[in-house]
Amino acid sequence: MLTIPQINLKNKVSEQEWQTRIDLAACYRLIAMHGWDDLIYTHISARIPGSEHLLINAFGLAFDEITASNLVKIDLSGNIIDPDCPFEINPAGFTIHSAVHEARHDAQCVLHLHTNETIAVASLKEGLLPLSQYAMFALASMSYHDYEGLAVNADEKLRLQNNLGNANFMLLRNHGGLTLGETIGDAFMHMYDLTRACQVQLKVLATGMEPIFVDQSIIDGIKAQANIVHTGSTGGQKSWPAMVRKVYRADPSFAT
Numbered sequence: 001m002l003t004i005p006q007i008n009l010k011n012k013v014s015e016q017e018w019q020t021r022i023d024l025a026a027c028y029r030l031i032a033m034h035g036w037d038d039l040i041y042t043h044i045s046a047r048i049p050g051s052e053h054l055l056i057n058a059f060g061l062a063f064d065e066i067t068a069s070n071l072v073k074i075d076l077s078g079n080i081i082d083p084d085c086p087f088e089i090n091p092a093g094f095t096i097h098s099a100v101h102e103a104r105h106d107a108q109c110v111l112h113l114h115t116n117e118t119i120a121v122a123s124l125k126e127g128l129l130p131l132s133q134y135a136m137f138a139l140a141s142m143s144y145h146d147y148e149g150l151a152v153n154a155d156e157k158l159r160l161q162n163n164l165g166n167a168n169f170m171l172l173r174n175h176g177g178l179t180l181g182e183t184i185g186d187a188f189m190h191m192y193d194l195t196r197a198c199q200v201q202l203k204v205l206a207t208g209m210e211p212i213f214v215d216q217s218i219i220d221g222i223k224a225q226a227n228i229v230h231t232g233s234t235g236g237q238k239s240w241p242a243m244v245r246k247v248y249r250a251d252p253s254f255a256t
Contacts, residue, residue, distance in 0.1 A: 004061065005086040008256065009069040017048045017055075021068035023184040023240075024055050024109070025254040026247045030188065031113065032063035033250065036195065038114040042176070043093040046109045046184055047101060052076055054101060056094065058087030067256050076102055092150050099157035100164065100180060107168075107180040109187035117198035118177030127171055130214040131204050134197035136222040138190075143167035147174040169194055185240025 010018060024046045031037050031044070045056040055071040057063070073081040078094045080087075093112070100110045121128055127144060128135055145163040148156050164170055168190055170178040177198070179190035204211050247254055 004065060004070065007069040007086075010256070014048075016050060017073075018068065020046050020048050020055060020108075020184070021071050022255050023244070024071055025066050025068045026244045027109075027111070027184050027188050028057060028063045028066035029247045029251065029254045030243055033247070034195075036113050036115050036191075037063040041090070041093070042113050043090065043097055044109065044111045044184075044187070045097040045101065047107075048073070049108065053081060054097070056089055056097065059090040059093075060088070064251075067254055069256060095154065095157065096160065096178070099160045100178070102157070103161040103164065104180060106182060107187070108182055109184040110178065110180045111187045111191045112172075112176065112178045113191060113195075114176040115195055115198070117195055117202060118171065119175065121198040121201055122171040122176060123174050128194075128197060129201055129211070130216075130219055131211055132197055132200040134193045134200060136214060136219055137193045138169045138197050139219050140222050141166075141168040143170045145170060145172050147172065183240070185243070188243065189239060 009021070013021070024044060027044050040060055040062060043056055045054050047054055052075060054074050054076070056074060057066055058070055058072050061070065070087065072085060072087050072089055074089060074094070075081065076098055078089065078091065078098065080089070096112055097110050100107065104110075122144075128138060128142060130136065130139055143164050145160050148159075168180055168186075171194075172178055177191065177194050179187050179194055181187035181190055
């Protein structure tokens with residue numbers, strides 16, 4: 001069995017960077033726990049507060065192998081900051097994430113997954129439909145980007161940025177889902193809402209019966225209601241500490 005290079009960066013990076021590493025590693029583990037990972041593919045990236053440096057997963061590691069220390073620190077051009085880093089990153093994954101981080105300085109975290117449900121709904125001409133409360137949260141800040149093949153073409157970045165605009169949810173046509181947030185917890189909760197919305201939509205449509213669509217006026221007002229309920233832009237502020245505790249209970253090695 002091939003071994004993973006063991007690195008310990010605790011007390012070797014700033015407190016802000018270490019906390020970002022802990023939260024991002026927890027997010028990777030949560031994605032694996034939900035069964036939303038895709039072997040070694042797809043990515044979650046996070047900006048280190050106060051810098052232009054990003055953290056992203058090492059290419060070749062499964063999500064349940066991600067730790068705070070083996071996340072790779074890169075700049076917006078994809079250059080690995082530590083010359084002694086034993087890992088590489090996935091260029092295709094970096095193209096999407098760098099495009100979003102370049103355009104959206106308000107977002108600390110960008111989360112991109114290939115779940116069956118998000119791919120299925122992203123492959124429907126109508127996209128996400130107003131069929132559930134989960135869909136309301138997503139539709140209040142939804143965008144779409146057409147499929148252009150593997151994301152290795154730098155020319156695609158501008159089109160993706162333009163399509164994203166100020167939205168926090170994106171369905172990548174025929175490809176999957178993307179969410180972003182002011183914190184890692186926010187980005188995770190956005191993906192949770194988007195994934196549940198897609199799951200419910202597929203189940204509703206599978207009945208073959210006529211669905212009830214929520215009126216657009218409700219969608220327009222749901223964002224303000226969410227702010228009141230969650231005391232913030234999303235539920236990330238309230239739910240994230242509980243999610244991190246869940247990961248600690250399952251396997252505390254993520255925090256090494």
